[in-house]
Amino acid sequence: MPGTNLTRAEAQDRAAIVATESYVVKLDLTTSPETFRSVTTVRFTATPGASSFIDLIARSVEAITLNGESLDPATHFADSRISLPDLAAANELVVDATCAYMNTGEGLHRFVDPVDNEVYLYTQFEVPDSRRIMAVFEQPDLKATFAFSVTGPDHWQVVSNAITPQPEPAGPGTATWTFPATGRISSYITALVAGPYAVVRDSVQTRAGTIDLGVFCRTSMLPHLDADNVLAVTKAGFGFFEEMFDAPYPFTKYDQLFTPEYNMGAMENAGCVTINELYVFRGKVPDSTVERRALTILHELAHMWFGDLVTMKWWDDLWLNESFAEWASTVCQAEATEWQSAWTTFCTHEKAWAYRQDQLSSTHPIVAPIRDLHDVEVNFDGITYAKGASVLKQLVAYVGRDPFVAGLRTYFAKHAWSNTTLGDLLIELEAASGRDLRTWAQLWLETAGVNVLTPQIDSDDRGLVSAASIAQTCASGDQQLRPHRLVVGTYDVIDGAFVRTGRHELDVDGENTPLPMLIGQPRPALVLVNDEDLAYAKIRFDERSLATVLAHPRGFAETLPHSLAVATVWDMTRDGEMAASDYLPYALAVIDGERDSALLRNLLAQVHTCLVHYLAPEHRDDAHRLVIARGLELAQAAPAGSDAQLQLVTAYAALIAPGDDTTTLAGLYDGSVTLPGLSLDTDMRWTLLTGLVAAGAAGDEQIQAELERDNTSTGRERAARARASAPTPAAKAVAWACGVEDVKTPNSVIQALAAGFNRATDPALLQPYIARFLDGALGIYESRTHAIAEEINGFYPAGLAGPDLLAATNAWLEEHTDAPAAVQRVMAENRDGVARAVAAQERDRAGA
Template sequence: MPGMNLTRAEASERANLLNVDSYEVSLDLTRGERIFTSKTTVRFTATAGASTFIDAVTDSVRSINLNGVELDPAEHSDGIRIQLPNLGAQNVLVIDADALYMNTGEGLHRFVDPVDQEVYLYSQFEVADCRRMFAVFEQPDLKATFQFSVTAPRYWNVVSNAPTPEPIENGDSATWDFAATQRISCYITALIAGPYQVARDSLVSSSGRTVELGVFARASMMQYLDVENIVTITRQGFEFYEKNFGAPYPFEKYDQLFVPEFNAGAMENAGAVTFLEEYVFRSRPTGAMVERRAITILHELAHMWFGDLVTMKWWNDLWLNESFAEFMSTLAAAQNTEFTSAWTTFNTLEKNWAYRQDQLPSTHPIVAEINDLEDVEVNFDGITYAKGASVLRQLVAFVGQEEFMAGVREYFAKHAWSNTELPDLLRELEAASGRDLSGWGAAWLETAGVNTLKAEMATDDDGVITSFAIRQSAISEYPTLRQHRLAVGFYSLDDAGVLKRVHREELDIDGELTEVPALTGQARPDLVLLNDDDLTYAKIRLDEVSLATATEHLKDFEDSLPRTLVWSAAWDSVRDAEAPASTYVQLLLNNIGHEVDSTVIMVLLRQLNTSLDLYVAAEHSEELSVQAAASLWKLAVEAEAGSDAQLQFVKAFAHRSRTAEQLDQVQSLFDGSVALDGLTVDTDLRWSFTIALSAGGRMSEATLDSVLANDDTANGKASWYTARASRPTAEAKEEAFAAATSATLSNDQQSAVISGFNNVHHNELISGYTEKYFGLLINAWESFSHEMAKQIVLGFYPSSNVSQITLEQTDAFLESLGSKHAAMRRLLVESRADVVRALAARQADA
């Protein structure tokens, strides 16, 4: 939306003019399905005589009263900002307005449950969308107290940051007058309202205070909520963080709410965390999903200290906010929950994301230059989360975990309830560890790009190592060579054929070549693994002998993390067009059946799809795709009955089914004429089969409607949208494209339609939409909200048309765009880079 941006310069100027004391926000949610009343009273100090503005995205403004003076809304409000002239030293501002409900997952989102026709509301404010619910000085460094008064139907549950008070009833409605919050940033305030159901528990904080816990979901989803598991992870997180942070939980209560049509994994609203509803498992989940939910719970809980208690001054430190929570959630999972292999998951999921992001043309230093809100929106990326967390892991290896935590404890003690910048944390880590971090910070945080590490060694005739060195390289565009704290692992096969670590050497390396004299005189092992234990952030390459061992004995590693490091090295080689994708496909299919880590299986199956759809040479991609589907079916049949692997292989087989015989097999699973021992075709698996059959031309509209009739829920409707859009007809694709680029769908529905549009066996069915896509982009970007526009830009980009023509069409559009819409430009540049990489991979595979 034009005018929605806010620059860092504007925010800095406003912060220099004023300090905010408090907000009192009165909301009336009983006025229908389109608008709600939002009345805000703000008390703040300012430079007398100065002028500024307050953010307020409104449908209409009834009145503006500044220090007893009525300001004309027509003159002072443009629907996005309200201008405030001639401020006093002490100010009271009262704004009475109507605001709009959203269906995009931003602001105050309104959802109607098709099961019971009940209305469910929730807020999502990061980066700058609390201005869609109430008037606010929308920037993180203007902290204040917030007191909400909410009028809603009396049978609703109403949740905010403060504990929910007893409502005052008035006929069919009631009013909840919440107490004021602590002094917090506006983007972590929250409102969740509707007939949500709740399970309650409590725990005793390290301070001796009882903290009430609430776990919420829609009434139609509550039966599927495994509260015990969620509360257990929450308790373990509280225990770990309070001990390591040296500070008790800072808020009065802790509610966790699973909400529909959410755009992210979760949001760290103070004391009222919202989660993606897909974490409520209607059907049997994979172990990967259960672990992902646990990590997400721990991630958001870490934010209660790092982000909510102590908050970044401006969004350039967004990376630190998210990276810290990402690192701490994995550490907590590995050290204080059942998910002891969390660092394996981190490598395969997070680091692969980081390596991809860091090799795009849009890569940037971890400490990114954030000039305005548009910069923030596109920096929720693999650098901000995954690379940042990886570099924090390297920092902990560099200074020591105990020293790191000691610095963090001092940081929280000094800066509670205030705003900070990166140097504030680094000073405490330097003091606790005795390490000078100035050079470390410059190399790791202020430069972009990923290094590559290779071992160089010589042996004598008896196989004894006579010299060993580690060579570090970087690409010319990002030539920084960094200091790495890492381990070198030696692995050899034992008499039982198990690949075990026989030696580990931890050391610092720096520069282009680092000699490792401690390894001379040792027998050369079967496999040398650089970055053993995954302490640093770098791509690794295996020497010839180690690669041969890994290829033959990948399944024989005793532990999951070194095996996953080898998987990652193999995948990097394919993405970098150093190894043929077809060979990787065969390696994957020959070894994935021996994997026991659910997340590793999930990621490998994603990489299989990417390889077959984008990286395998066109002349044999169809044949290899058919063979891969056959292998997946064989893997599913041979998998342990009822195992996680069996479930994942069946879903992957259905998705990749191409031939009539394979689709017949899916049909047999769908109708129950064929069954696999231990496999239950539950609601979500049935939808997976439905979508696969629809893409294969096996589902009529009437059949799809009948499947929906058996699951007429929000989740079912989203799957129905995907299945309809998956039909392999020109009419279905035209319908899908029109629907997703109109303003008629919610964020979840739009995403589901786009997924189905791209679900094709033959790319020719959708390759003709490129010109239409580029023709509507500017209008879509300017008229849709950020999340909806982003889904259109990324979802309809012709990534599957791996050709020079796609690059030329993209370049022509970018040239015509000029300097406008930098955020959209970045999304297109990244999408274009994926096509460039796919072209190189196909050439290597040919």
């Protein structure tokens, strides 16, 4: 029985029989708080006499009419499918169904704003959830036009892919919006957003003419919406992408809607982009968060061409869809916005994510075998997004920027409104560049894992280089050595600062690549392999270079080589080549004076990981006291109102534990202690209070008082996190019951509870949940939606990373070899993180 799954073979068979033409979808959103009525009319052609099926997830189906003949729902609707027998050459199907609102961030999500009790709706369909609101051939290569008709309260805004029409009265207090048909698009990028959303409107001049822009959020969030910044980034993206792709914007308008309880960053619905409401900032946020929002905006805009106008044929090219948007948005951000150091952030964030993912036991080729929808759901990962984008960056260096762009332009012109595969893009890139990319694709896209590049430098008694090369080894995956186009930078130290003395661009291939240009030259203080970060590979230092980097933690003036050096030292710590106790003083020295927001955020997270996971348990108390004391000093010394001040105070609050002096934290919270320039806004108050609760210095009375001050959905989530952070067995038990067992808890609250639950310095608080989590894991994945199961995985007691948790997780994997692949993968990745922590702890115990 298929359940809610769909295999690639089934999709191919169906596409051989069916060709879709149009959908008319009528939705009545006034029927009840739990369900809504959906009437879908589908027109499609088919092989005469053949049978097929259409997808639908619904509470019930009231009527099915195929070519004028009634089909009994009792016999034709089962397992999320409606069977379609004896098809004609031209067919019309009408399905009348009752569908359910969701509280999981999937399908049609329903949210009630606690501020004004207004209802807000939005859809999220990727991968297979458009079938939660309509009968649909749910696969990307069966494109069609979509015309929605929506009945709802007449004071709502209703937004979809096409231009919003004037509503027509439909009864007392209700209206109907009848949208024009879209162009031919895939069902997963259709969308519906409805509710009393506030909107800021503008327009942009494009090659297609004047395009109307809208920025939407809940009415209660409007005071916090900085629409001017959102629109400025959007307009910069329009101009950049139209020029780069040499193709006009393909849709009739462009709305961006910030929606609550969202599962991801954003979604590229055609002309109707939904974005996580966390990007509406209620208070001061790190500069890196504003930069990330800009990248998200540009990522989704790039998808309007790559993904929406031209769409993958099947989900095995999902990586290309997402990786291209990652690459294109970073190029745009670096070249057309204020964030000109975007490639530094890419190195700090995206590549670090890719390297982590690529060293898990679940690593897979970029072009992953996607057998069914379940495979798609678990492959939204660092390989799909970040490694793919890194490899595209390498490909651009390999073929050249101009040929790469020329190939893209031909690709869009040739395949507009259709479906493609990777091969279609490679054909155009080969034609534009003159390079054979088949071998490149095989090595980079069809194998898994990451390589390590290490300089090997010898010098004579005069200090001149006598031998120099780059050794390539494999860190993970298929043990495949790969070709790399990269830059080797050489640096000396002048007045305590690194000065680049040489730049050498070359191809690295095989086990050993000579560096003849260094022979006979004075040995550099530092050799930086992959300077400029063109290649996708982990790097190491030769002995002298490592000593130089550690001795001059703030030696770089430029952010990109600085981020590469910092990332390498951290990677050595993750790999157990450096003791966590030795990493911490280096990291604190880098943090002192760090002004790159994204890098500072990463460094603070890495210090936290060392303290919780990588230090030997017997070293943690002393290290914790050191970091807490130094962290407070750095926060107090940071420039008033600076990004560093904000991040350091936030990190300090996140590390406070029972037994620590909470005087300063409590004073900041109640106002008796001040830091010049620190904004005590609503979100900062929650940050400080959560730290006090986690240290046992505040409790439910203070949480309830703060919630009354901030009676919003975000306040509800922050209160849940604070309560779950309390260092008591009762708090952890309540968090578990609400987050894991209560099926009515919405997705965003589960996420908040999980974050608080795992904040515990006393192992006894989490110890009982090793068995409880492992015993219930299979049932969670069988009974809950994929998105909710992913959130509940946050209750895996990772704070107990050590031999006991490792042994228990390994035992689970050994005992559940027949579990669904998605569950096995998640549990294996949990295990991998613990195994890495155990190895790091052993290295730390052994000392320097």
